[in-house]
Amino acid sequence: MRARCRMLRKALLHSVSIPSSCALLGPNLPDIWVSFLPLLRAKPNGHNAAILGGKLIAQDIKLKVAEEIGRMKNGIGKIPKLALVLVGDRKDSQTFIHNKLKACDQVGIETLVAQLPENCAEKELIDVVTGFNKDPTIHGIIVQLPLPQHLDEEYIMSSVSPEKDVDGFHPHNMGNLAMRGRKPLFIPCAPKGCIEMLLRHGVEIKGKRAVVIGRSKIGGLPTSLLFQRHHATVSMVHAFTKNPEQITSEADILVADVGMANIVRGNWLKQGAIVIDMGTNQVKINDEIYDQRSQGFQITGDVCYEEAIKVASALTPVPGGMGPVTIAMLLSNTLDSAKYAFGLV
Amino acid sequence: MRARCRMLRKALLHSVSIPSSCALLGPNLPDIWVSFLPLLRAKPNGHNAAILGGKLIAQDIKLKVAEEIGRMKNGIGKIPKLALVLVGDRKDSQTFIHNKLKACDQVGIETLVAQLPENCAEKELIDVVTGFNKDPTIHGIIVQLPLPQHLDEEYIMSSVSPEKDVDGFHPHNMGNLAMRGRKPLFIPCAPKGCIEMLLRHGVEIKGKRAVVIGRSKIGGLPTSLLFQRHHATVSMVHAFTKNPEQITSEADILVADVGMANIVRGNWLKQGAIVIDMGTNQVKINDEIYDQRSQGFQITGDVCYEEAIKVASALTPVPGGMGPVTIAMLLSNTLDSAKYAFGLV
Known part of the structure; x- marks a missing residue:
C-alpha cells in the first residue's frame, strides 16, 4: 500500500497545490469546521460561468485520506x-x-x-x-x-x-x-461534498439564498439540512412546487438533485448564481454522433449545461463535478469511522 | 377519573361539534393521516382576518384523549x-x-x-x-x-x-x-399542533409556499420538516437571512417561532396569507393600563396582531391560539406512548 500511496501522492502533487491549513476530514459543520484558504478560485471564462471541477478536489481529499491511512498503518498496524x-x-x-x-x-x-x-x-x-x-x-x-x-x-x-x-x-x-x-457521526457524502466544493472555491454560504431542488435522503434533504447548519436561507423545491423557476431564480446557490436530464433551464437561474449539479442521468445520444465507446449513451446532469453556463457565475460539470467529490467523501467518512473505532479522535 | 371525564365531556359537548370521522391521534403525517371534515371553517370578519382560535380544538383533542384513557382503564385497568x-x-x-x-x-x-x-x-x-x-x-x-x-x-x-x-x-x-x-414515534407538540390547526380549518398544505421564521428544535425546525412531509414548498428564515420580509411576503402560510414580540409586521405578509404565531412573549404594558392581575405584563406573540389582522386571511391569536393546541398534543403523544407500551396499536 505504501507504494500505492507514494504513486498517488506523486501524481497529485504535480496537479494541485495544497494549502497547509486544510482540515478536510470530520463532519464539515460550521461550528467545528476549520476554515482554510480557497484551494481553487472560480474564474470567469469570458462571459461564461467558471467551471467548478471536482476531480482535483477529489484527488486532494484522496491524498490526505491515503496519508492518514499510511500513518495509521505505521502507528497501530491497522x-x-x-x-x-x-x-x-x-x-x-x-x-x-x-x-x-x-x-x-x-x-x-x-x-x-x-x-x-x-x-x-x-x-x-x-x-x-x-x-x-x-x-x-x-x-x-x-x-x-x-x-x-x-x-x-x-x-x-x-x-x-x-x-x-x-x-x-x-x-x-x-x-x-x-x-x-x-x-x-457521518454526513451523507453528496451534501458533504457539495459544501466542500463551495468552501474550496471560496464561496461564502452564510446568509446566502440557497435553493435545493429535490429532497432525496441521498442528496436534496441532507443538503438542505447542511446548508441550514451553515446559516444559508434555504428553500426546498420539489414535485409539488408550483412555478419552481420563480423560486430557483432567487437562488444565490442552486443545488439540483432531481434525476431528470436538463430539467433546470437557463431561465430558472439568477444571473451570477452558483450552480451545483448532483444529477447523473444516462441519456441516449443522437445516432449521428454515436460512437462505439459510449454505446450510444452519455451521462448528463439535471442542469442544462449549455444554457446555465451563460447565466451562472460558476457551475459544476457532469461528469467530473460532484461525482468524484462524493466518492472522496465516502473515503473520508470511512477513515473517520476507523479513527473513532481505534480511539484516534 | 370517570367523573372528571364526564364533566369534561359535558362541558365540551356544549361548546363544540365534533365530526365523527376525526382521527386525531397518532403522528399526523400525510401518508398515514386520515383526512376528516374541517371542524371549524375560517370566516372573514369584515375586512379583518379570521381568527384561528386554539381553545376549542384543544378541548376537542382533550375530550378524545380522555375518552380513550377511559376505555383503556376500563379495558386493561391501566x-x-x-x-x-x-x-x-x-x-x-x-x-x-x-x-x-x-x-x-x-x-x-x-x-x-x-x-x-x-x-x-x-x-x-x-x-x-x-x-x-x-x-x-x-x-x-x-x-x-x-x-x-x-x-x-x-x-x-x-x-x-x-x-x-x-x-x-x-x-x-x-x-x-x-x-x-x-x-x-413522536412529533414535537407545537408543529403537530400547527398542522392540526391548519387541517381543522380546512387549509390545504400540499403545494403551498410555507415560510417558517426561526429554527428551534421545539418549533421552527420540526415545523419545516413536517410541512415538507405535507408537500409544502418550505423556506426557512432566521437571524442570518437578508431581507426576511421579502421571503415572508411570498408565503401562503407563515409560521413565526422567533421569541421576539411583534417582530413580524403587517408589511412582511402576503395579502391573504395564513399566519400561525408560535411566539409567547411577556411584554411590559403601559402604566396607564396597568392592572393588578397582569402585574404589569401581558403575553404577546411574534406577530404584530393589529397590523397582521388587516393583511392576513387567517391568524392565530396569542394567547389562545397555538398554546392550548400544543399542550393538547403533549397529551395525545403521551396517550400514543401508553398505547404502544400496552400493545394497543
Whole structure:
C-alpha cells in the first residue's frame, strides 16, 4: 500500500497545490469546521460561468485520506475496512460499487463485498448487515440503493449500526444533522461534498439564498439540512412546487438533485448564481454522433449545461463535478469511522 | 377519573361539534393521516382576518384523549403516566409545568414531577432520566427547557429513551420526521399542533409556499420538516437571512417561532396569507393600563396582531391560539406512548 500511496501522492502533487491549513476530514459543520484558504478560485471564462471541477478536489481529499491511512498503518498496524452490500444485478449499481471499490483501493481502504441475489429474503439481507455490524474489523457499511421492491428499504437502512453508517442515512445521524448544536457521526457524502466544493472555491454560504431542488435522503434533504447548519436561507423545491423557476431564480446557490436530464433551464437561474449539479442521468445520444465507446449513451446532469453556463457565475460539470467529490467523501467518512473505532479522535 | 371525564365531556359537548370521522391521534403525517371534515371553517370578519382560535380544538383533542384513557382503564385497568423533570426555579418553567400537569389531570394522565436544584450535577439529572426510562409504568418523559447553562442540554435530551420522548426532540425521532417514508414515534407538540390547526380549518398544505421564521428544535425546525412531509414548498428564515420580509411576503402560510414580540409586521405578509404565531412573549404594558392581575405584563406573540389582522386571511391569536393546541398534543403523544407500551396499536 505504501507504494500505492507514494504513486498517488506523486501524481497529485504535480496537479494541485495544497494549502497547509486544510482540515478536510470530520463532519464539515460550521461550528467545528476549520476554515482554510480557497484551494481553487472560480474564474470567469469570458462571459461564461467558471467551471467548478471536482476531480482535483477529489484527488486532494484522496491524498490526505491515503496519508492518514499510511500513518495509521505505521502507528497501530491497522487500516479502515468498508463492507459493501449489493442486491441483484442492476448495471448502474454494479458501476457505482466498482467505482467505490476502485477509490478505496487507491487510498488503502480494505473492502469486502457481499453480493445477494435479486430475490433474496429480507432476513437474509438483515443477517448480512447484522454480521457486519458485529464485526469489529469493519468500520463502514454501505447498502447499495435502490433495493429490489420486495425489500423494506427503510427497515434495512435502519439496521445498519449508526457507528458504521458511512452513508449517513440512518435516522439517528440525519436527526443529528438536522439539529443545530449536535454532531452527526457521518454526513451523507453528496451534501458533504457539495459544501466542500463551495468552501474550496471560496464561496461564502452564510446568509446566502440557497435553493435545493429535490429532497432525496441521498442528496436534496441532507443538503438542505447542511446548508441550514451553515446559516444559508434555504428553500426546498420539489414535485409539488408550483412555478419552481420563480423560486430557483432567487437562488444565490442552486443545488439540483432531481434525476431528470436538463430539467433546470437557463431561465430558472439568477444571473451570477452558483450552480451545483448532483444529477447523473444516462441519456441516449443522437445516432449521428454515436460512437462505439459510449454505446450510444452519455451521462448528463439535471442542469442544462449549455444554457446555465451563460447565466451562472460558476457551475459544476457532469461528469467530473460532484461525482468524484462524493466518492472522496465516502473515503473520508470511512477513515473517520476507523479513527473513532481505534480511539484516534 | 370517570367523573372528571364526564364533566369534561359535558362541558365540551356544549361548546363544540365534533365530526365523527376525526382521527386525531397518532403522528399526523400525510401518508398515514386520515383526512376528516374541517371542524371549524375560517370566516372573514369584515375586512379583518379570521381568527384561528386554539381553545376549542384543544378541548376537542382533550375530550378524545380522555375518552380513550377511559376505555383503556376500563379495558386493561391501566392509564398513561407522564414524568416531568424541572431543574431550578425559573418562573416561566414552573408555569409551563403547572399548565401541563393541569392538562394531564383534566384527561386522566397520571403525572410525576422530579424537581432538581438549579446547581444539580449532570449525573444527578441523567440518573433521574435513566430511572424514568427503566420504569415501565412511565410512558412519557419531559425535561423542561431551558436547562441551566452548566448542563449539556443535547446530551441530556439524548438520554431520554426515544420510546418515551413525547416531546419528540430525540435525534432519532427528529431524523425519522425529516426522512420521507419514515414514521417518528413522536412529533414535537407545537408543529403537530400547527398542522392540526391548519387541517381543522380546512387549509390545504400540499403545494403551498410555507415560510417558517426561526429554527428551534421545539418549533421552527420540526415545523419545516413536517410541512415538507405535507408537500409544502418550505423556506426557512432566521437571524442570518437578508431581507426576511421579502421571503415572508411570498408565503401562503407563515409560521413565526422567533421569541421576539411583534417582530413580524403587517408589511412582511402576503395579502391573504395564513399566519400561525408560535411566539409567547411577556411584554411590559403601559402604566396607564396597568392592572393588578397582569402585574404589569401581558403575553404577546411574534406577530404584530393589529397590523397582521388587516393583511392576513387567517391568524392565530396569542394567547389562545397555538398554546392550548400544543399542550393538547403533549397529551395525545403521551396517550400514543401508553398505547404502544400496552400493545394497543
